Amino acid sequence: MIIREPAHFVDVIKENTFSFSDIVASLMTVYPVQDIGAYDNILDLMALLDTSGIVHSTAITYKTTDPRGNEILASGLIMRPEGRESKGLLFFFPSAKIDKATAGTEMMLTFEGALSYFGYTVIVPDLVGYGVSSNTEYPFLFTDNTGQVAYDMHLACAEYFQSAGIPFPRQVTICGYSMGGMGVVALHRHIEQFDNTGIIIEKSYPGGGVYDLGMAMDILTGTRYCTFPFIPYMYVSMNHWYNLKIDYAQVFVDPLLSNMEDWLGRKYLAHELRQIILPDMTTYMHPDFFTAEKNESIRKVDSCLRFHSVIGSWAPKAPMTIIHTVNDDMAPYQIAEHMYNTFLRNGGNVSLVKGSTDHFSYGLEYYLSLITYMVLK
Numbered sequence: 001m002i003i004r005e006p007a008h009f010v011d012v013i014k015e016n017t018f019s020f021s022d023i024v025a026s027l028m029t030v031y032p033v034q035d036i037g038a039y040d041n042i043l044d045l046m047a048l049l050d051t052s053g054i055v056h057s058t059a060i061t062y063k064t065t066d067p068r069g070n071e072i073l074a075s076g077l078i079m080r081p082e083g084r085e086s087k088g089l090l091f092f093f094p095s096a097k098i099d100k101a102t103a104g105t106e107m108m109l110t111f112e113g114a115l116s117y118f119g120y121t122v123i124v125p126d127l128v129g130y131g132v133s134s135n136t137e138y139p140f141l142f143t144d145n146t147g148q149v150a151y152d153m154h155l156a157c158a159e160y161f162q163s164a165g166i167p168f169p170r171q172v173t174i175c176g177y178s179m180g181g182m183g184v185v186a187l188h189r190h191i192e193q194f195d196n197t198g199i200i201i202e203k204s205y206p207g208g209g210v211y212d213l214g215m216a217m218d219i220l221t222g223t224r225y226c227t228f229p230f231i232p233y234m235y236v237s238m239n240h241w242y243n244l245k246i247d248y249a250q251v252f253v254d255p256l257l258s259n260m261e262d263w264l265g266r267k268y269l270a271h272e273l274r275q276i277i278l279p280d281m282t283t284y285m286h287p288d289f290f291t292a293e294k295n296e297s298i299r300k301v302d303s304c305l306r307f308h309s310v311i312g313s314w315a316p317k318a319p320m321t322i323i324h325t326v327n328d329d330m331a332p333y334q335i336a337e338h339m340y341n342t343f344l345r346n347g348g349n350v351s352l353v354k355g356s357t358d359h360f361s362y363g364l365e366y367y368l369s370l371i372t373y374m375v376l377k
Contacts, residue, residue: 007063008152009159010073013132014059016108017082020051020117026109054082055116059105061132062156067145067241075131076153077104078160079113080121087119088202089169090374091154093176093183094124095208095363098233098273100266103130111367112180118375125153127183129266138266140230140237141213143308146183147190154187155197173374174204177323177366178331178359179230181209185310185320185339192317201318207366208324208359210331211339212309217302219332220281221290227329227359229277232256232264232284238301246297249286256284279329311339315348323369325355325362 058078066072080086092112094104104110104124113122128149129138139145154172161168176184184206191199210216213234220226232252239246248257256263256277263276277284288295294302320343324336336352343350355362 006156006159006163008156009163010061010063010156012058012060012160013075014057014105014108016057018055018057018109020053023055023109023111023114023117026107026111051117053084053117053119055079055113056082057108057113058160059108059131060156060160062153064128064149064152065145066128066136067139067142072128072133072136074126074128074133074149074153075103075105076123076125076156077108077110077113078121078123078157079110079116081116081119084119086121086169088121089172090115090120090122091150091172091174091187092122092124093150093174093180093187094127095176095178095180098266099269100130100134102269103134105131112176114367115371115374118371120374123154123157125150137237137240138233139241140233141179141182141210141308142237142241143182143186143310147186150183150187151190151195154199158197170198171200171202173202175207175370176205176209177207177363178209181206181331182211182310183209185209185211188316188318188320189310189314193314203318204316204320205366205370206320206322208328208331208363209336211335212311213305214302214309215335215338216332217305219334223332224281224290225279225329226281227279228270228274229284230330231281232260232277234305235301236260236264238304242300242304244297244300244304246300248297250288250295250297251286251301252284253286311335311342313346315343315346316350317348319349319351321351321353323353323355323366325357325359327356328359328362330359 061073061075064074094112103126105126110124112124116122129136158168174184174187184204188204235251289298322336322340324333326333340352
């Protein structure tokens with residue numbers, strides 16, 4: 001990889017070392033046992049592996065751009081094995097980080113970095129709207145900006161490693177589930193279309209993502225059911241970044257309408273928010289959302305979200321394995337299947353792995369399978 005003078009890396013803001021018991025305690029804080037059900041499976045797997053290693057976590061800041069093209073300071077976490085040679089480099093997108101307090105650089109630990117305990121160097125971006133940029137509105141599922149911000153984080157890490165005299169490999173594996181699934185494809189696409197530094201994608205594993213917002217809205221307006229209320233966040237984000245000046249009384253109904261500032265304030269954990277905003281979308285979305293005509297405010301957002309898709313004329317050259325459950329009740333499986341077929345038709349190096357459980361249960365299977373594969377590899 002070609003290394004130039006630092007153009008992205010700004011500073012190290014925090015550093016610390018952690019044992020595996022620390023990440024288990026952190027995991028329990030963010031994902032309570034009653035919420036993740038199969039947590040015992042994770043512990044059973046870990047009991048078979050060597051978890052005695054220490055991990056060094058480094059939080060950095062770097063320069064990137066927001067969706068309007070303005071420069072912004074962002075942050076991210078690097079987790080790497082302490083006192084051991086790294087087995088390789090992973091870029092791992094965070095999933096379900098709605099609350100600002102559990103961003104990687106806030107906690108200095110994140111489950112997405114678990115493979116660092118097994119010898120890998122793991123990059124986990126906060127993304128715009130979290131960490132040092134937490135006062136900025138999160139560009140929720142903004143495909144192009146997510147790819148750019150993640151790419152800039154990767155370049156910043158290369159610059160930081162160079163300044164610290166640590167080897168930084170050209171090869172990278174890209175991973176992420178749920179919100180992170182879309183990020184995987186966005187970064188894969190950005191690297192193959194725009195990188196001139198010599199990054200080599202070994203493989204990417206997008207899991208459980210919403211890869212086309214327009215298609216997602218078309219499907220969900222029919223089912224009227226979504227186990228995680230990501231649509232309200234998307235509306236707030238679109239309204240902010242496109243300066244739409246929408247009337248939220250035409251978008252939401254009570255009790256969400258009267259509690260927007262609190263409920264959508266990015267301070268609740270994912271499982272807490274799911275208890276507040278129920279899966280039945282008719283309990284929080286305006287009735288016009290489910291009609292063909294919609295209304296003025298909903299049409300404004302709908303016209304903008306159609307720009308946000310990672311499915312198009314591009315197709316991955318480096319191998320990509322799309323991982324998705326057919327019974328996904330948040331990120332419709334039809335979108336993942338459509339992406340797979342489109343990439344295949346365009347000559348992409350792509351495969352599809354299907355599951356049969358719900359979105360959250362399959363997320364655990366995604367992580368367990370990935371950990372097992374990377375450790376045995």
